[in-house]
Amino acid sequence: MSTPTSNVLIIGGGVAGLTLALEVADHRSVTLVRPAQDDQGASRWAQGGIAAVLSPDDNLEAHINDTLVAGDGLCDLEAVRFTVTHGPAAIQWLIDKGVPFTPETDPAARYPYHLTREGGHNARRIIHADDATGRAVVDTLVDKVAQHPNITQRNDLTVVGLLQDTQGACCGAYGSDANHQWHSLTACHTVLATGGASGLYRHTTTPAPSSGEGMMMAAELGARLMNLEFQQFHPTCLFDPEGPAFLISEAVRGEGGHLLNEAGQRFMLAQDKRAELAPATSLPAPLTLRYSAAP
Numbered sequence: 331m332s333t334p335t336s337n338v339l340i341i342g343g344g345v346a347g348l349t350l351a352l353e354v355a356d357h358r359s360v361t362l363v364r365p366a367q368d369d370q371g372a373s374r375w376a377q378g379g380i381a382a383v384l385s386p387d388d389n390l391e392a393h394i395n396d397t398l399v400a401g402d403g404l405c406d407l408e409a410v411r412f413t414v415t416h417g418p419a420a421i422q423w424l425i426d427k428g429v430p431f432t433p434e435t436d437p438a439a440r441y442p443y444h445l446t447r448e449g450g451h452n453a454r455r456i457i458h459a460d461d462a463t464g465r466a467v468v469d470t471l472v473d474k475v476a477q478h479p480n481i482t483q484r485n486d487l488t489v490v491g492l493l494q495d496t497q498g499a500c501c502g503a504y505g506s507d508a509n510h511q512w513h514s515l516t517a518c519h520t521v522l523a524t525g526g527a528s529g530l531y532r533h534t535t536t537p538a539p540s541s542g543e544g545m546m547m548a549a550e551l552g553a554r555l556m557n558l559e560f561q562q563f564h565p566t567c568l569f570d571p572e573g574p575a576f577l578i579s580e581a582v583r584g585e586g587g588h589l590l591n592e593a594g595q596r597f598m599l600a601q602d603k604r605a606e607l608a609p610a611t612s613l614p615a616p617l618t619l620r621y622s623a624a625p
């Protein structure tokens with residue numbers, strides 16, 4: 331069974347797919363494939379917040395520098411500069427869409443939303459919605475997508491492959507519904523916004539992770555994949571031998587939480603002068619840790 335052609339087909343309804351859908355839908359017809367029970371993927375689970383230069387006391391060069399230091403020589407300077415420079419406008423876009431970021435309550439503060447700190451950042455620049463930022467962003471954008479007349483949602487499909495035209499170019503995708511019926515979705519432009527590949531690992535802090543399905547589909551069509559070694563290994567999680575691990579937000583260390591070893595001693599001071607706020611590249615091999623509240 332085939333459905334009408336749309337101009338843009340977006341596969342994946344995390345923050346990337348939802349944002350792109352809203353950005354292009356004023357000018358093009360969009361089909362967004364987003365599984366109905368979409369707690370899959372990372373976006374809804376993001377906690378701590380989003381880093382951007384927002385306070386008048388912060389500046390873009392400082393954020394660029396912090397990112398390059400945390401990247402430990404692996405960053406592409408132009409990509410860092412582009413991302414950091416566009417950060418403030420991206421946050422304003424989310425605010426304009428109605429994301430309920432946590433307001434600042436200190437009357438002396440020079441920015442209306444509360445900014446927290448996270449590892450690797452030498453300034454308060456993490457805007458957040460309590461400790462469920464991803465949920466607030468996704469819920470807001472899902473609501474906007476549902477109201478947009480140019481966006482057709484396909485919540486019934488899991489995409490399993492891309493369609494090829496006679497020249498070998500991508501012209502859409504195909505997938506199956508809950509009744510194992512096949513559906514083809516053709517489009518002028520197809521975007522894979524299918525998230526990462528943490529589901530390939532035995533231990534992951536993404537509760538219902540993507541497993542690189544989108545990358546695999548692109549590779550099957552002949553795309554060359556690159557930088558596959560770049561996976562985020564989050565430095566802190568709660569390890570429960572009887573259940574899945576869950577992530578402990580970086581904001582806990584940002585607001586003064588200490589990392590303790592099994593003997594109850596702080597150990598990060600000996601590793602890095604930034605102590606608990608050092609980026610993950612400074613952390614030693616996996617350790618069993620306890621948190622203590624800041625004194």
Ligand SMILES: Cc1cc2nc3c(=O)[nH]c(=O)nc-3n(C[C@H](O)[C@H](O)[C@H](O)COP(=O)(O)OP(=O)(O)OC[C@H]3O[C@@H](n4cnc5c(N)ncnc54)[C@H](O)[C@@H]3O)c2cc1C
Nearest residue numbers: 342343344345346371372373376377378379489524525536
């Ligand atoms: C526990 C946790 C905490 C985090 N905290 C933060 C934080 O504080 N700050 C921060 O900046 N980042 C944080 N992150 C990272 C951040 O959440 C991700 O970088 C971001 O959400 C990625 O968005 P995405 O849209 O690219 O992918 P995802 O959110 O993973 O979305 C992928 C989408 O693709 C869909 N999909 C996948 N395969 C298919 C298929 N075959 N067919 C149809 N649909 C498919 C999924 O259903 C999903 O909708 C955190 C991540 C986790 C897991």
